[in-house]
Amino acid sequence: MSCSMLGIINATTEFDTFQNLTAHRSLASLPYAGRYRLIDFMLSNMVNSGITNVAIFTGQETRSLMDHLGSGKQWDLDRKRDGLFVFSPDGNSRNERFGSFAHFAKNMTYFLRSKQKYVVITNCYTIGTIDFCKILNCHMETGADITEVVHNGNSLQTYILSKDLLLSLFEQYKNQGYYNILDVVHDKRHQFQINLYDWTGYIAIIDSLSNYYQNSLELLQPTVWKQVFTKNEPIFTKVKDEPPTxxxxxxxxxxxxxxxxxxxxxxxxxxxxxxxxxxxxxxxxxxxxxxxxxxxxxxxxxxxxxxxxxxxxxxxxxxxxxxxxxxxxxxxxxxxxx
Incomplete structure (x- = not known):
């Protein structure tokens, strides 16, 4: 399975409700399910969908995330062509709102050098198994400008669009007042055709301490576990060898x-x-x-x-x-x- 897409993961989002759990690490690197980090799930979804060019845009707290990602070897992204790219903010950009078009546009060379025609933009805190190829096929069949992925009517803040459209949004975001792709989708003035794709599989959104706790324990249910960890779509992570328990x-x-x-x-x-x-x-x-x-x-x-x-x-x-x-x-x- 292969998709001609760039994968972009916005790993800049932080939520205050996590208290001490994100005081020394980014949300993307928060441990989950006994041996994983939150970012492993969307990153593995991209790899399982045949995406070989992935960019992760980070916030200020990057040490634990960088240690976890390494060269991308665990996800087969340590490649001569394409591979895993991590874009951290400039040291003097403390007040910039990261994950924005401005943040992306500062790394324009990455987008211009890429050969993929389409882009999938997603977050780092969604748990579930998502096939981006199916969504891309639907996007092309409908002729939409932007496809937004939803689950039970709720946005997963996951979007597919052409790279050319994304580049044009970089150029006009200041004039149009668009901070990110979410602003574009919600702006009733635009002329873009927005298509909704309802993903029906298991999804958990880890955006609060209570959601982290409840969804972690929900994984103990065999029916949930089997939907998240499947034989054909494994979740990859950094391997740390330990003796048996x-x-x-x-x-x-x-x-x-x-x-x-x-x-x-x-x-x-x-x-x-x-x-x-x-x-x-x-x-x-x-x-x-x-x-x-x-x-x-x-x-x-x-x-x-x-x-x-x-x-x-x-x-x-x-x-x-x-x-x-x-x-x-x-x-x-x-x-x-x-």
Whole structure:
């Protein structure tokens, strides 16, 4: 399967509701589903659709994202022709609104050198399996200027248009008052033909802390998992080798996702556990998300919590949150026990 499209991922969006989870990383690099990052899903959708030329436009906080993406090898995008391109903002552009036509236009050479006829523009926080080739075929059949992808009537902020039209929008965005493609679509004055494509597969939008928490645990349902992780359309990510997880004599695990490299001695129920996590004897972890290299010591009780990476929860600590307001423990925290 191959599509003559440029893939553009806007990885500049940030939401305040994520609290401490995005204080040291971009939203695009937020860990998800035990071993992935949010950006892996749209990036993998592009690769699975045969898109070999992908540009990621980032905001100011890029270290964790750049470390994750590397050369693009994990997505087969370390190529002599086309491949993965990351465009970060200029150091003196702190007040610029990134992800805009202005941001794109500053890298005009990339667009002019590309050979693809069409462009797909999307975000970094949509979870699901999307075939962009099907949408492109519909776009060409309808003769639309811009095709907007929606799900149950809600915009996925994903658009397909010709590269020539995008370049023309770069040239006129100041005069027309267009900040980005969303402004174009919503402007009732334009003469463009806008086509809506309703994607009917599973979709999750991770635009708030509660959505992150709820959709992460929703993946524990087999019917949801099978729609996101399919045999023919895999989700690629940076591989980190760890030994198999060890389950000690008193360990008890129910309806949970456990990554490799963990040591489980306590009880885990309805939770997502990332790699290299240690859960001590007598500890109980329910309805929680525990990120990589955390240590939960003996006799802790955690329910409805999100624990960022490298956290140490001491003996006997009890933490509780709710579905709407999960309790968040920021990266590197050490909570001394009894």
């Amino acid at each position: 060890r389950y000690k004599k008193d360990a008890k695990v129910t309806n949970s996702m456990i990554a490799n490299g963990c040591m489980i001695e306590g009880e885990v129920e309805n939770s997502v556990i990332f790699r290299a996590v240690k859960i001590g004897k007598g500890a109980i972890v329910r309805n929680s998300i525990i990120m990589q290299k955390c240590k939960i010591e003996e006799n802790c009780v955690l329910d409805g919590v999100i624990i960022d990476k490298d956290v140490n929860i001491g003996n006997g600590i009890q933490l509780k949150g709710t579905t709407e307001a999960p309790h968040v423990v920021k990266k590197g925290t050490v909570q001394k026990g009894r």
